[in-house]
Amino acid sequence: MVATSHFFNMIFPSGLRYVQDPGRKGIEVVRGSRPCYHVERGGTPRGREGESMTYDCLVAGGGPAGTTVAAALARAGMKVLVLERSRYPRSKPCGGxxxxxxxxxxxxxxxxxxxxxxxxxxxxxxxxxxxxxxxxxxxxxxxxREDLDWLLARRARELGAEVREGSPVTGVRVTPEAVEVEAEGTVFRGTFLACADGVGSFTAHRTGLYGRxxxxxxxxxxxxxxxxxxxxxxxxxxxxxxxxxxxxxxxxxxxxxxxxxxxxxxxxxxxxxxxxxxxxxxxxxxxxxxxxxxxxxPADGHLRRPVAGDRVLLLGDAATLVDPLSGEGIYYAVKSAQLAAHALLTGREPGAVAALYQQMVDEEIRGELVVAGRLARLFYAFPSPLFALAENHREIAVKLVETVYGGSDYLSVGWGKASVRRLWRRLAASPREEEGSA
Ligand SMILES: Cc1cc2nc3c(=O)[nH]c(=O)nc-3n(C[C@H](O)[C@H](O)[C@H](O)COP(=O)(O)OP(=O)(O)OC[C@H]3O[C@@H](n4cnc5c(N)ncnc54)[C@H](O)[C@@H]3O)c2cc1C
Incomplete structure (x- = not known):
């Protein structure tokens, strides 16, 4: 049994009618006889099937990359929607x-x-x-990860982002005016789309940015x-x-x-x-x-590739931003999300946002991953001789800890091209053992 909310209809006279459904928490918003929004106490309006909702930025995926960019944009006053396939707390295969x-x-x-x-x-x-x-x-x-990712999602919500759980993105369409994303039968419109849906990134595929x-x-x-x-x-x-x-x-x-x-x-x-x-x-x-x-x-974080198109930015695993030596990716997910937020908040129009984000990722992330990739090729070609070398030269192990986990980047710790080449020559001259023969 649905009762009309006289109070809301009085203060919002429009084509929309506000009705209260005693069976559900909150208020139904109806256009003609069709329900189009459901508003929960203290919540934001939710689209109904066939309706389209407009946001400054849509975010596909609520892992560290997605919730970090959402939090930063919402804090700056943007209207943001995160569409997350799972429900928190959700597990994620990860060393944590x-x-x-x-x-x-x-x-x-x-x-x-x-x-x-x-x-x-x-x-x-x-x-x-x-x-x-x-x-x-x-x-x-x-x-x-279930604890960290849930905390990051709660924080994005607290800062004003809408986070929809159990909402897999099933369609993406980029037009000159907007990005349209479909989830649960609803079409959401955004000025931008941040693709943060992980390694297989459906949205990167759909926007033509997945590549090989x-x-x-x-x-x-x-x-x-x-x-x-x-x-x-x-x-x-x-x-x-x-x-x-x-x-x-x-x-x-x-x-x-x-x-x-x-x-x-x-x-x-x-x-x-x-x-x-x-x-x-x-x-x-x-x-x-x-x-x-x-x-x-993602294994090819060291390869330079487009991470942005008109109105679309790829973040974290969806952009292959993972250390190709260690497989660490949380740092790059959060870092790329922060760069994306910066580009979205400062770029004047879609082309400028894309160009700025691409440039920042290339300069502040990809350059480092290129060095990590060079090291990864060396390490995985000669694992045993390299380990033997590190047993005698412990500074190699210290450098590794400092770059993979610590506060330094690969270049500042001295993994430049010349030193990696020297190591390569030295290891190539040593007797090569069976790979992985522990
Ligand atoms: C086994 C393993 C161990 C790892 N260990 C570490 C580690 O110890 N330290 C470290 O730094 N990194 C580690 N990594 C890497 C790290 O997990 C990732 O780099 C990091 O999670 C990337 O964050 P993200 O937000 O880009 O993607 P994810 O964390 O993968 O988040 C993507 C989100 O998108 C959602 N999603 C997917 N498809 C859709 C869709 N169609 N619609 C809506 N939502 C969708 C997913 O449910 C998920 O919540 C590990 C990775 C693996 C596989």
């Missing part, structure tokens, strides 16, 4: 290692999500060979470890370069569990089998598994 340089980008209290802090990295080549690098400062903060990509493969799990097992790894990130060809295995401790996984930039690697062997090698076979999943990972 937030590098110190990524943490430095968060300008709000997020520390409640931290479950452990790593002051040490144990580089392994198989269970027996290892180099430990201890740091006075935190190397990385270890957390569960060759993602890497990962298999990750959450282990219900005993207190003794978590204590054994506490405060340490274990990284094993012998776990599989073209990649590595990791053990990152959390409060009551261990996040473990194997990732490879070689697509054909059997990462699931490699994870079982890796866990057995580190004494974790038979530990109960809470969650396990395979996932793709």
């Amino acid at each position: 290692g937030v590098a110190r340089k990524a943490a430095a980008l968060f300008d709000f209290p997020w520390q409640e999500t931290i479950q452990d802090t790593a002051y040490r990295v144990d580089f392994h080549f198989g269970p027996d060979r290892h180099i430990a690098v201890a740091s006075r400062e935190p190397v990385a903060y270890l957390l569960m 990509r060759r993602p890497g493969v990962t298999y990750a799990a959450e282990l219900a470890a005993t207190p003794a097992q978590t204590a054994r790894f506490a405060g340490t990130m274990l990284v094993d370069a012998g776990a599989c060809p073209g990649g590595y295995g990791w053990i990152f401790p959390k409060r009551n569990q261990l996040s473990v996984g194997v990732g490879s930039f070689h697509r054909r690697t059997d990462v699931r089998g490699a994870l079982a062997r890796f866990l057995a090698g580190h004494g974790l076979e038979g530990t109960p598994v809470r969650y396990a999943a395979g996932h793709l990972l």
Whole structure:
């Protein structure tokens, strides 16, 4: 039974009628006899099937990239809508290692999500060979992605962004005047679209910006470890370069569990089998598994490519902005979102926004990933000889920690072209072992 809201119809005389539905919380807005909005107490109007809603920026995907750009734009007064396929808190296959340089980008209290802090990295080549690098400062903060991503989404909401959960984007159309995005049968109009829908990016495909990509493969799990097992790894990130060809295995401790996984930039690697062997090698076979999943990972972050078109910007994994050496991507997701927000808030018209964002990504992110890519080719071509070299020259391991997790970029720590070339010549002259033969 629907009752008319006389109060609203009195103060908003228009083609729209405001009615109250006693069966539902809030107010229905009706045009003719057709419901077009539902307004919840304290909420914003929601479109109904067939209606189109207009925003300054639409954001596809509510991971760190999507919610960061949404928060920044909403804080500046823009009308923003995030369309997220899942519902929070949602899990995401991830080691949950937030590098110190990524943490430095968060300008709000997020520390409640931290479950452990790593002051040490144990580089392994198989269970027996290892180099430990201890740091006075935190190397990385270890957390569960469902906690971080949910916090980021709540913050975007608090700052005024509308975040719709359970809303997969199913259609995109770019016109000279606007971007139209379809989700749950509703068409939303935006002046811009930020594509932050992750590695397979449906929206990058639909806007013609996906191009050719060759993602890497990962298999990750959450282990219900005993207190003794978590204590054994506490405060340490274990990284094993012998776990599989073209990649590595990791053990990152959390409060009551261990996040473990194997990732490879070689697509054909059997990462699931490699994870079982890796866990057995580190004494974790038979530990109960809470969650396990395979996932793709952008592998060609070092290749320069368009990340912007008219009215459309690609962010984070959707733009392949992941370190091709380590697979770290949270830093680049947040960084690219901040650059996108800057471009959207300062660019005068769509072409200028796209050009500014492309330029900033090339200068502030891609240049660094090009160096990381050079190193990745070296590391994954000669994993064992390189490990042997680092056993004798520990500064190599320190440099790695500093660049992958710490506050420095690849160039400032001295991974320039010439030094990588010198290393390459030296390693090429050494006897080459079977890759990944831990
Ligand atoms: C196994 C594994 C371990 C990793 N470990 C680390 C680590 O320890 N540290 C680190 O820094 N990085 C790590 N990464 C990389 C990191 O997870 C990503 O780089 C980061 O999540 C990128 O953030 P994003 O916001 O761009 O994308 P995502 O976090 O992937 O977010 C994309 C969002 O879009 C949503 N979505 C997808 N399709 C649609 C659609 N059609 N409509 C609406 N929504 C959609 C998804 O549900 C998701 O919420 C790891 C990656 C993997 C696979």
